Amino acid sequence: MGRWQPEARARLEQAALELFEEKGFEETTVAEIAERAGLTKRTFFRYFTDKREVLFGGSALLQESFEESVRDAPADAAALAAVEAALFAVAGIFEERRDFAARRQRIISASPELRERELIKLAALGAAVDAALRARGVDARAATLTAEAGMAVFRVSFERWVSEPGGDLAAVLRDSLAELRAVAA
Amino acid sequence: MGRWQPEARARLEQAALELFEEKGFEETTVAEIAERAGLTKRTFFRYFTDKREVLFGGSALLQESFEESVRDAPADAAALAAVEAALFAVAGIFEERRDFAARRQRIISASPELRERELIKLAALGAAVDAALRARGVDARAATLTAEAGMAVFRVSFERWVSEPGGDLAAVLRDSLAELRAVAA
DNA sequence: CACATCGTTGTCACCGAGTGTCATCAGGTA
DNA sequence: TACCTGATGACACTCGGTGACAACGATGTG
Numbered sequence: 243m244g245r246w247q248p249e250a251r252a253r254l255e256q257a258a259l260e261l262f263e264e265k266g267f268e269e270t271t272v273a274e275i276a277e278r279a280g281l282t283k284r285t286f287f288r289y290f291t292d293k294r295e296v297l298f299g300g301s302a303l304l305q306e307s308f309e310e311s312v313r314d315a316p317a318d319a320a321a322l323a324a325v326e327a328a329l330f331a332v333a334g335i336f337e338e339r340r341d342f343a344a345r346r347q348r349i350i351s352a353s354p355e356l357r358e359r360e361l362i363k364l365a366a367l368g369a370a371v372d373a374a375l376r377a378r379g380v381d382a383r384a385a386t387l388t389a390e391a392g393m394a395v396f397r398v399s400f401e402r403w404v405s406e407p408g409g410d411l412a413a414v415l416r417d418s419l420a421e422l423r424a425v426a427a
Numbered sequence: 428m429g430r431w432q433p434e435a436r437a438r439l440e441q442a443a444l445e446l447f448e449e450k451g452f453e454e455t456t457v458a459e460i461a462e463r464a465g466l467t468k469r470t471f472f473r474y475f476t477d478k479r480e481v482l483f484g485g486s487a488l489l490q491e492s493f494e495e496s497v498r499d500a501p502a503d504a505a506a507l508a509a510v511e512a513a514l515f516a517v518a519g520i521f522e523e524r525r526d527f528a529a530r531r532q533r534i535i536s537a538s539p540e541l542r543e544r545e546l547i548k549l550a551a552l553g554a555a556v557d558a559a560l561r562a563r564g565v566d567a568r569a570a571t572l573t574a575e576a577g578m579a580v581f582r583v584s585f586e587r588w589v590s591e592p593g594g595d596l597a598a599v600l601r602d603s604l605a606e607l608r609a610v611a612a
Numbered sequence: 613c614a615c616a617t618c619g620t621t622g623t624c625a626c627c628g629a630g631t632g633t634c635a636t637c638a639g640g641t642a
Numbered sequence: 643t644a645c646c647t648g649a650t651g652a653c654a655c656t657c658g659g660t661g662a663c664a665a666c667g668a669t670g671t672g
Contacts, residue, residue, distance in 0.1 A: 250620085272658065282622055287659060322610055354547065361546040362539070386583055387603065388610045394575035398568075418572065425507055425573050426611035435649085456628065467651055472630060 251289045251299075253279040258296040259345065267294075267353040294359045297346060301363045305370050307332050312374035321380045325371060325392035326419060329399075333411040336400070347404045368393040395419055436474045436484075438464040443481040444530065452479075452538040479544045482531060486548045490555050492517050497559035506565045510556060510577035511604060514584075518596040521585070532589045553578040580604055 257278035261270040272293050276286045290296045311328035319327070336343050350356040368389045375385035399414040406414075442463035446455040457478050461471045475481045496513035504512065521528050535541040553574045560570035584599040591599075 271656095283658090284623080284660090285621060288621085291659090293658065357550075358543040358547045361550055362543045365542075365546055383583075383603070383606050384610055387579065387606050390579035390583060391576055391607065391610065394572065394579060398571050398575060418568070421568050421572050422576065423611050425569055425576065426608050457630085458628085468629090469631090469652080470650060473649080476630090478629070 250279070250281060250285070254281065254286055254289055255296055255299060259349070262297075262349045263345065267349060267356055294356055297350065297356065298359060298363055301367075304332065304335070305367055307335060308367060309370050309374045312371055313377065315378075317378075321375050321378075321384055321388040322392070324375065324378065325388055328371070329392065329396060329415050329419075330412055332396075333415055336403075337411055344404045347400075364393055364397065367396075391422060395422055435464070435466060435470070439466065439471055439474055440481055440484060444534070447482075447534045448530065452534060452541055479541055482535065482541065483544060483548055486552075489517065489520070490552055492520060493552060494555050494559045497556055498562065500563075502563075506560050506563075506569055506573040507577070509560065509563065510573055513556070514577065514581060514600050514604075515597055517581075518600060521588075522596055529589045532585075549578055549582065552581075576607060580607055 254275060258270070258275045261275055261278065264270075272286050273283045275296070276283050279286075286296075308328045311331040312324050315324035315327045350360050371392060372386050372389040375388060376382060380388070395415065395418045399411065399418045402414050402418075403409050403411045439460060443455070443460045446460055446463065449455075457471050458468045460481070461468050464471075471481075493513045496516040497509050500509035500512045535545050556577060557571050557574040560573060561567060565573070580600065580603045584596065584603045587603075588594050588596045588599050
């Protein structure tokens with residue numbers, strides 16, 4: 243594709259991550275990000291719909307992974323079991339990039355604006371899981387609630403995982419799932 | 428307080444609601460809202476931190492109501508039961524303003540930007556419930572998960588309630604709570 | 613090699629959200 | 643009357659985001 247300077251997109255993401263860590267999200271200007279990447283503000287907005295989106299490039303992949311896992315769960319698995327399988331599958335992806343995930347999460351947590359974007363991505367994820375469950379034949383209301391509960395477990399577990407040095411995401415997930423079952427009993 | 432024209436804030440909220448319904452949120456300019464209210468753009472931003480916030484004036488009250496209900500639930504009630512009580516208490520507030528709630532929700536649903544703001548308000552609500560549960564002596568992890576699950580029930584129920592003409596919010600809540608318990612069993 | 617083509621980037625002008633600063637003006641008070 | 647106070651207006655400015663068009667580099671074709 244791009245013959246000029248390859249990886250323009252990656253360079254922008256890298257520059258943004260650095261600047262957000264150095265001076266914070268709100269204090270960083272799109273023009274600054276572009277300059278550090280050797281590009282212009284206009285080009286930045288050709289790759290990303292807005293300033294926040296530069297941190298959320300991976301969420302499409304995450305969603306696909308969730309959908310695939312729910313779809314391919316054993317046919318006789320209950321709704322929550324299918325979501326559980328997806329959570330563990332996705333955990334692997336994060337374990338491999340723990341350092342990046344933690345850096346990114348620190349930046350997001352520090353900015354209300356970025357937290358808003360994160361929440362809507364998670365909501366989209368929940369909607370996708372909801373749809374995937376219905377495709378498995380799960381009743382509509384049960385699907386929505388299972389998806390929402392699954393996302394709650396994901397949020398809670400992810401937060402604990404990034405804040406606990408050396409923790410195991412899969413273990414935290416198991417823990418939270420057990421907690422959910424206990425709480426709803 | 429305001430001696431000039433009373434209710435400046437209320438007039439701005441009213442004007443915004445009308446304009447958002449007439450031409451949509453993104454297509455409405457803050458200057459237009461202010462003009463319809465007989466004020467200036469600058470004054471708008473003295474009452475609201477940003478354009479979206481004009482629709483979320485009630486969320487502080489909602490949060491207080493949640494906190495109070497959780498706090499005052501019977502001492503021997505389980506965590507989820509306390510949240511349940513809060514949900515029913517809050518349902519009353521909405522039932523009284525069903526028309527306004529539905530109008531407002533239509534506007535929010537039509538705009539991704541507003542949905543982001545709504546999600547972060549709900550997240551704040553969840554955090555408040557979490558804290559209120561801990562204050563009751565609920566274990567930290569159980570508190571977080573119970574609060575998150577409670578918010579999920581609230582979201583799902585509220586959405587069903589505004590879309591079903593003539594439905595009873597309390598009944599929908601009862602339904603969703605039962606569904607949650609079934610799903611986690 | 614000359615030339616047309618195509619996709620990426622830069623330039624420029626523009627709009628609207630949001631903010632800082634200072635002037636203004638009504639009302640209450642001494 | 644003179645003074646203070648709080649709400650509003652006026653103005654200039656920054657920055658996120660977009661539309662339109664020009665420039666340029668790589669490629670393909672004669």
